[in-house]
Amino acid sequence: MISCSIKRMEDKIVTFSKFGDTGRGGITRLSLSPEALEARNEFCKRCKELGMEIKTDDMANIYATIPGEEDLPAIMMGSHLDSVVQGGNYDGVMGVLTALEAAETIVTEKIGHRHPITVVVWTNEEGARFEPAMMSSGVITGKFKKEVMLASKDTKGVTFKEALEASGYMGDIENRMNPNDYMALVELHVEQGPVLEAEKKDIGIVEGVVGMINYEFTLTGQADHAGSTPMKYRKDALFAATKVIGYLHEEFDKLDSKLVYTTGRITASPNIHTVIPEVVKFTLDARHQDPEVIKQVVEIIQKVPSEIEKCQMSFKELWSRKTIAFYEEYVDFVEKNANEYEYSSMRLYSGPGHDAQYISDIIPSTMIFIPSENGHSHCEKEFTPLENCLKGANVLLQTILDIDRK
Ligand SMILES: [Zn+2]
Numbered sequence: 486m487i488s489c490s491i492k493r494m495e496d497k498i499v500t501f502s503k504f505g506d507t508g509r510g511g512i513t514r515l516s517l518s519p520e521a522l523e524a525r526n527e528f529c530k531r532c533k534e535l536g537m538e539i540k541t542d543d544m545a546n547i548y549a550t551i552p553g554e555e556d557l558p559a560i561m562m563g564s565h566l567d568s569v570v571q572g573g574n575y576d577g578v579m580g581v582l583t584a585l586e587a588a589e590t591i592v593t594e595k596i597g598h599r600h601p602i603t604v605v606v607w608t609n610e611e612g613a614r615f616e617p618a619m620m621s622s623g624v625i626t627g628k629f630k631k632e633v634m635l636a637s638k639d640t641k642g643v644t645f646k647e648a649l650e651a652s653g654y655m656g657d658i659e660n661r662m663n664p665n666d667y668m669a670l671v672e673l674h675v676e677q678g679p680v681l682e683a684e685k686k687d688i689g690i691v692e693g694v695v696g697m698i699n700y701e702f703t704l705t706g707q708a709d710h711a712g713s714t715p716m717k718y719r720k721d722a723l724f725a726a727t728k729v730i731g732y733l734h735e736e737f738d739k740l741d742s743k744l745v746y747t748t749g750r751i752t753a754s755p756n757i758h759t760v761i762p763e764v765v766k767f768t769l770d771a772r773h774q775d776p777e778v779i780k781q782v783v784e785i786i787q788k789v790p791s792e793i794e795k796c797q798m799s800f801k802e803l804w805s806r807k808t809i810a811f812y813e814e815y816v817d818f819v820e821k822n823a824n825e826y827e828y829s830s831m832r833l834y835s836g837p838g839h840d841a842q843y844i845s846d847i848i849p850s851t852m853i854f855i856p857s858e859n860g861h862s863h864c865e866k867e868f869t870p871l872e873n874c875l876k877g878a879n880v881l882l883q884t885i886l887d888i889d890r891k
Contacts (some may be wrong), residue, residue, distance in 0.1 A: 657844070
């Protein structure tokens with residue numbers, strides 16, 4: 486079977502790791518920052534060298550296309566080039582570099598294809614500089630209002646609109662991907678979790694993205710002096726919060742073992758070491774592929790008493806998303822190709838969100854995962870061995886060619 490080039494793959498990884506290099510094995514490449522623009526320039530330079538036609542839309546998404554032999558809708562592959570602060574060299578960028586390598590293989594090996602093939606770079610996937618995450622795929626699929634997104638500010642007060650205009654990558658709204666002109670998106674991504682490595686699998690066949698809920702709980706007690714208030718008179722909101730968290734863990738653990746849940750943010754007020762906490766807020770993020778399990782999670786939340794340890798308890802949903810199932814035929818292509826290359830593989834759902842999840846609303850989409858060493862991601866330790874990156878690129882290439890032939 487045809488293979489992408491491991492030498493070229495390595496060169497791409499090494500080259501792109503310089504844009505935003507922290508010097509400690511990772512990168513800080515915030516969306517539309519000078520470092521991100523360097524990465525974009527390098528991407529476009531390489532695409533031009535391959536004879537690809539480059540367009541950008543009004544959200545600065547980049548579409549680089551190899552023309553097809555027939556007048557047909559295009560097949561898309563790609564991901565994002567931006568990172569979080571002190572992020573790694575694999576999240577997002579690997580989806581772009583494997584797509585670029587697959588395109589380069591098609592061009593240099595003169596592999597015939599009927600459909601145009603487009604490598605896409607989505608703007609501001611991370612939402613690390615301008616909130617929210619998956620901003621541009623969200624705008625073009627109607628999830629977010631563009632005017633609201635343009636007003637999003639970074640910590641220096643720069644708006645997304647200002648950064649877009651200064652980037653040189655803002656194109657015409659006409660250039661946005663039109664669902665009639667595209668028949669597929671395949672996004673390769675690092676798993677960002679420990680499962681593939683632990684199960685000794687090269688390729689993750691991603692069936693969809695798990696549904697999730699995000700709640701905020703508020704416990705309200707009474708701030709009093711830490712020295713003069715006997716324990717029995719206290720209304721300690723932080724102590725009450727630990728009881729709620731403990732209860733939720735106990736109950737959730739009785740549900741399906743694939744359920745994951747997290748309290749990632751907690752704030753105490755007044756947050757002074759000599760004062761009993763008066764108000765404590767904490768979040769609860771819960772994810773599972775089966776909506777029934779999520780429903781049970783919500784039922785458990787609703788059963789939390791409104792008074793705990795003499796404190797008042799309330800909760801509200803901050804946001805939620807439904808489970809997304811990817812396009813079955815393309816999911817099957819990924820599995821078939823992993824088998825044909827004799828790479829080990831397994832089916833799984835993505836816990837994190839990805840651009841493909843929004844795009845799958847408007848065109849048939851799927852994803853390919855490759856392992857993350859020790860499950861590390863969104864940190865400088867993020868790593869995937871070169872051989873695994875090449876395997877991912879090969880499966881991506883064959884999947885694109887299968888879609889082309891169907
Ligand atoms: Zn990503």
